[in-house]
Amino acid sequence: MEKTDYRKELKVSAIENGSVIDHIPVHSVYHVLRILNLTEYNDQLLIGNHLESRKMGRKGIIKVSNKFFKSDEINKIALVAPTATLIVIKNFEVTQKKQVEIPARVEKIVKCFNPNCITNHEEVSTFFDVINKEDLKLRCHYCEKITAKDNMTFK
Amino acid sequence: MKNKSLVSISDFTREEHIRILDLAGDFERRPRQKILEDYVVATLFFEPSTRTRLSFESAATRLGARVIGFSEPGSSSVQKGESLRDTIRTVSNYADIIVMRHPREGSARFASEVSRVPVINAGDGSNQHPTQTLLDLYSIRKTQGTLNNLNIAFVGDLKYGRTVHSLTMALCNYNTTFHLVSPAELKLPSSVKVHIKERQLAYHQYTELQDVISKVDILYMTRIQKERFQDPMEYEKVKNSYILRNSMLEEGKPNLRILHPLPRVNEITYDVDDNPKAYYFTQALNGVFVRQALLAAILGVVE
Numbered sequence: 200m201e202k203t204d205y206r207k208e209l210k211v212s213a214i215e216n217g218s219v220i221d222h223i224p225v226h227s228v229y230h231v232l233r234i235l236n237l238t239e240y241n242d243q244l245l246i247g248n249h250l251e252s253r254k255m256g257r258k259g260i261i262k263v264s265n266k267f268f269k270s271d272e273i274n275k276i277a278l279v280a281p282t283a284t285l286i287v288i289k290n291f292e293v294t295q296k297k298q299v300e301i302p303a304r305v306e307k308i309v310k311c312f313n314p315n316c317i318t319n320h321e322e323v324s325t326f327f328d329v330i331n332k333e334d335l336k337l338r339c340h341y342c343e344k345i346t347a348k349d350n351m352t353f354k
Numbered sequence: 355m356k357n358k359s360l361v362s363i364s365d366f367t368r369e370e371h372i373r374i375l376d377l378a379g380d381f382e383r384r385p386r387q388k389i390l391e392d393y394v395v396a397t398l399f400f401e402p403s404t405r406t407r408l409s410f411e412s413a414a415t416r417l418g419a420r421v422i423g424f425s426e427p428g429s430s431s432v433q434k435g436e437s438l439r440d441t442i443r444t445v446s447n448y449a450d451i452i453v454m455r456h457p458r459e460g461s462a463r464f465a466s467e468v469s470r471v472p473v474i475n476a477g478d479g480s481n482q483h484p485t486q487t488l489l490d491l492y493s494i495r496k497t498q499g500t501l502n503n504l505n506i507a508f509v510g511d512l513k514y515g516r517t518v519h520s521l522t523m524a525l526c527n528y529n530t531t532f533h534l535v536s537p538a539e540l541k542l543p544s545s546v547k548v549h550i551k552e553r554q555l556a557y558h559q560y561t562e563l564q565d566v567i568s569k570v571d572i573l574y575m576t577r578i579q580k581e582r583f584q585d586p587m588e589y590e591k592v593k594n595s596y597i598l599r600n601s602m603l604e605e606g607k608p609n610l611r612i613l614h615p616l617p618r619v620n621e622i623t624y625d626v627d628d629n630p631k632a633y634y635f636t637q638a639l640n641g642v643f644v645r646q647a648l649l650a651a652i653l654g655v656v657e
Contacts, residue, residue: 315479317460321438341460342481343362345545 210260211247217264219286220276225249228259230279230353234308235272237263255282270300275308277301278335279353301332309337312350316342325354356654359466359473363484363520368527375492377647377656378640381416385643388418389655396449397423398441399476400432400456405616405638406476406485410453413645422449439468446470451653472652480516485648486615487520489641490574496640497611497633498571501525507533507566510576510596510621512542517615518576519546526550532557533566537592539583563596568605573598575614575634577621600625613637 223231228248232238243264252258273285277299287295305327311318318325318341327337327346335348355370366374381387395414399407402425411421423445424430432441438461445452446469454465455476462475462482477483495501506525508518512534522532522542526549534542534557541559550557560566567573578596583589597620598612614622614634626632650656 311460313459315457315459317438317456317458317464317478320458321464323439323464339460341463342458342479344459344481 210250211245211262213291214243214245214262214264214288215291216289217243217262217266218268218273219288220261220263220273220280221258221284221286222252222255222282223259223261223276223280224255224282225257225259227276227279228261231259231261231276231283234275234279234353235268237261240266242266271302274300274302275305278305278309278351301329301335303329305329305337308353309346310352310354311339311342311344312346312352313339313342313344316344318342355651357472358652359469359475360484360648360652361462361466361473361475361478362482363487363524365484371488371491371524371527374488374644374647374651375495377651378488378492378643379496381643381646381650382640385416385646387416389650390414390417390419390653393419393451393653394449395419395421395649396445396452397421397425397476398430398445398452398454398456399423399425400427400438400454400461402426403455403477406455406641409638409641410474410476410485410645413642414649416642417646417649419649423453438465442469442473451649474648474652477516480514482520483516484520485641485645486517487524488648489637489644490517490521490613490615491524492640492644493611493613493633493637494572498609501528503529503531504572505531505533505570506572506574507535507570508542508574508576509535509563509566509598511540511578511582512536512576513540514579514582515576518542518574521574522546523549526553526555530555533560533570534558535560535563535566535596537561537578537588537595539588540578561595563598564602567602567610568607571607571609571611573606573610573612575612575618575621577617577619596621598622598626600629603629603631606631 225248245262248259249257283299285297286293307324311325326340330336330338337346397410414421442465451472453474453476456478459479459481462478466473512518580589610631611633612631
């Protein structure tokens with residue numbers, strides 16, 4: 200994408216250096232903020248939601264100044280925002296663009312759906328192996344039961 | 355296996371399973387060996403299970419170990435609201451190994467992560483009960499002379515029975531042909547069948563118990579619980595179809611043996627007990643030898 204196009208579309212101000220998380224489903228913006236611990240972020244943070252998108256109809260976008268995410272950090276959001284793209288900005292220029300990917304393991308952010316799982320009764324972080332990425336299925340490291348997309352809730 | 359927790363049957367490799375069965379054979383020949391005299395075994399039963407607890411305590415005592423613990427949470431600090439984390443951390447200061455039964459799934463894995471000493475899972479809710487699986491493997495090998503290439507039938511509640519699930523997974527290592535007998539509501543779940551399919555093993559499904567008796571080497575019976583049915587009428591319809599009677603065994607192969615994790619309710623009639631094909635009480639005894647083997651191997655007093 201050319202520089203001019205990128206600026207022309209802006210509904211949320213540009214940032215000089217940092218990360219743009221684009222194409223977030225509208226209902227997931229706040230999840231994404233929480234998963235990435237951005238609710239406590241101490242630098243410029245721009246949030247847009249229900250913005251027009253050619254690809255998605257409506258979308259959310261988050262711009263974080265002076266923050267550069269590692270792959271396994273940003274990939275955590277793939278569970279709630281599989282369509283999201285990460286754009287790295289340096290000196291107002293796009294230097295990198297990539298799609299988020301569902302990770303092999305998921306820690307902390309998902310609740311085990313099994314009401315009798317120990318993670319729902321003791322203070323213990325959840326931990327899942329992703330056993331199916333297409334038809335999202337997570338196997339709990341503790342109770343070994345499978346949490347699927349339909350019964351997935353986030354902590 | 356030294357210092358290794360046993361939470362799930364898949365925590366140990368096939369070779370380790372075989373090693374445990376071989377060691378259990380040694381303990382069957384010489385059950386009283388005071389090789390754990392300096393050791394303390396904790397048995398923490400957060401829900402009552404008399405059979406499993408006594409079997410472990412018998413195993414530990416026959417090896418000379420001292421046993422500490424509780425048989426129900428009412429007689430422990432759990433009643434005062436202590437977390438599982440704190441109970442395990444505390445007890446792991448007092449004992450060399452912890453055997454635990456807990457009503458919540460995943461509790462044993464969690465305990466193994468906070469404990470300073472190895473943990474043996476004696477049942478965590480509906481999840482895993484690996485020592486039962488090992489004693490089942492021991493009983494199958496002992497009665498058939500091998501674990502390989504056998505025809506094994508599972509009968510009854512194949513949907514909820516954790517015993518059936520773990521044993522099925524373990525038997526997938528031995529080219530087993532599975533015969534699955536259950537009412538339609540209680541068929542083996544696809545999450546377990548996937549293991550059979552992965553190994554490209556044969557399995558056959560039936561609704562009539564009589565249809566498998568002449569075909570199999572092992573008939574593994576389980577109890578069908580009324581509360582598993584959404585419609586009580588369905589239970590009434592099937593409840594008598596999965597009862598094994600002595601007369602039904604005439605066409606069984608000479609090497610056929612009947613296993614059951616016990617307790618039984620009515621799914622095997624008493625007239626079967628005197629049939630030489632009945633093996634379920636010996637199976638329970640084998641549990642002591644297998645648990646002796648596990649305690650000795652995990653504490654590292656045998657190689």
